[in-house]
Amino acid sequence: MTSWRNHDDGKAGASSRTSGPRCGPPPARLERGRHNVVPLRDRKTPCAGCTLRARCLPGGLDGKAIPQFDALVGNQCRLRRGDVLFRAGSPFLALYAIRVGSLKTSIRAEDGREQVAGCHMIGEIIGLDGIATGSHTCNAVALEDSEACAVAFDRLEELMHAVPRLQRNVRQTLAREVSRNHGLMLLLGSMRAEERVAAYLVDLAERHRQRGCSASEFVLRMTREEIGSYLGLKLETVSRVFSRLQAEGLVQAQGRDIKLLDPPRLHRLLRGDAPPAAASDHGHPAAPIPIDSRIASV
Amino acid sequence: MTSWRNHDDGKAGASSRTSGPRCGPPPARLERGRHNVVPLRDRKTPCAGCTLRARCLPGGLDGKAIPQFDALVGNQCRLRRGDVLFRAGSPFLALYAIRVGSLKTSIRAEDGREQVAGCHMIGEIIGLDGIATGSHTCNAVALEDSEACAVAFDRLEELMHAVPRLQRNVRQTLAREVSRNHGLMLLLGSMRAEERVAAYLVDLAERHRQRGCSASEFVLRMTREEIGSYLGLKLETVSRVFSRLQAEGLVQAQGRDIKLLDPPRLHRLLRGDAPPAAASDHGHPAAPIPIDSRIASV
């Protein structure tokens, strides 16, 4: 609980909507099921005063670029638990910076199977998946009451031309997503249930730590079923693993309240007392020099 | 065999013992072991004359931008089977466009476990993973004799400022990677062995089709072990699934030579006669537009 919490220092005014109803794309009206997504008419926190800025898209921008960026954040949207920020298939109009709360993203196969693809916390950018096709490929749903800033992408694109640093930030955000997915693939492809859950907890702990919150004591925002979906397990298995980890004194888990009692041992569980692993690049024993470096600067 | 075939109009050494409608380039039968990578000092095919251009980074560039782009492709590198194009941890200097052949990318966990993360064919761009951190996060290894164009990234970055279309192409390439990974996650997280292998075959077929090669008859470039690693299975399981699919008349598999005998049924295997699947966005019933295909493009 540091800075992360109160960038939301204002009261909600009303009126003065700058241009179009913008929180999410204009068509971001009540997504069925739950509550209205409420675009805050007055942006309460301009980027210049936002404590998240350093980690957000405008991170590192100089003084005069920030208001320019600020101008494309049309609205902050308020979401209640279960609200859909965007949906697979809906047109890609904006990236979203999570200002408060957390969201899950999920992808759906044709046959209806759905899988949680990501669990995103405050300060993270979501919606990137839409860049390629122009429409989103996953659903984003609030796991708790949340707020997100919608950054109009067409205008962001323009601004990127003028502000290289911004372009770099966007690209890095995309690339981080690639790299995050690598980790998830490793998890889904080769870890067993206990390792997966441990990896999940360790990851959450680290992300809390980065945000200045306790890394050893936090609240899970997803149900056992969602966690299972994310980790490629069934909910019963997730539940059992929590119980087992608790029995072994590694964690204390009461529902969604989690305490990590022995982080080092949890880490060790990951690195594998597990099987040694083989796999080779076609049988190269030692490290060949990658071609890359032989071609000096191409 | 359209355009995809003869960008390699030179003689690539001696090879050429092709038979049948094979897509890959020269069959490439070489032993393992690292070879010298031969950066071709003279680029043989400037982008302007490359038949892959439309699908490559300079796709859609206008006449005068193409030579500019061309200038940053310093070299084409020639790889023999098993050669490492770049390695996790090595500095990120360039993106690579695969001009001939195919490569796998693999990621490695701290404990040494390694997993194939991608299988990339002619016309695809690899190396994107390095953008975020400045160094690569995965290894790229040639699955057969191959050639790749190295595109210096620092200079590419500069050129992107001047050429918006190029910027868009790079971003789209990155985003496609995100979307590809979504598909893979779905596979690793929720499919059973038979579905995974079927998905893999269907994906390969589609990519061959896109390249103007036979979609029903092709050669696997990875060993059973690599395929298993990619799909989160053990090699024996992969082998068994091939045998079972063959017994059911869906495919004909002799080693790495694959014929799809009944593509429709193979597709059906994917859509799931399988369990109905539940999961919901917190109770939202409505069906968004489904994700394009189960495996975006794995």
Next chain:
DNA sequence: CGTCAGGTTGATACGGGTCAACAACTGTGG
């Protein structure tokens, strides 16, 4: 010839899925 990598197939073990019962908690309405 022998060796080795890659592939197939069988026997068996086990992890996690499946089905089911139940507890804790929430919100609703009488």
Next chain:
DNA sequence: CCACAGTTGTTGACCCGTATCAACCTGACG
């Protein structure tokens, strides 16, 4: 206040799919 239903989480019993271990085949190559 209570009764009731719905959601979430826990736990047990059982079974299936995949991993594991092992034998063997094939083709390439020295």
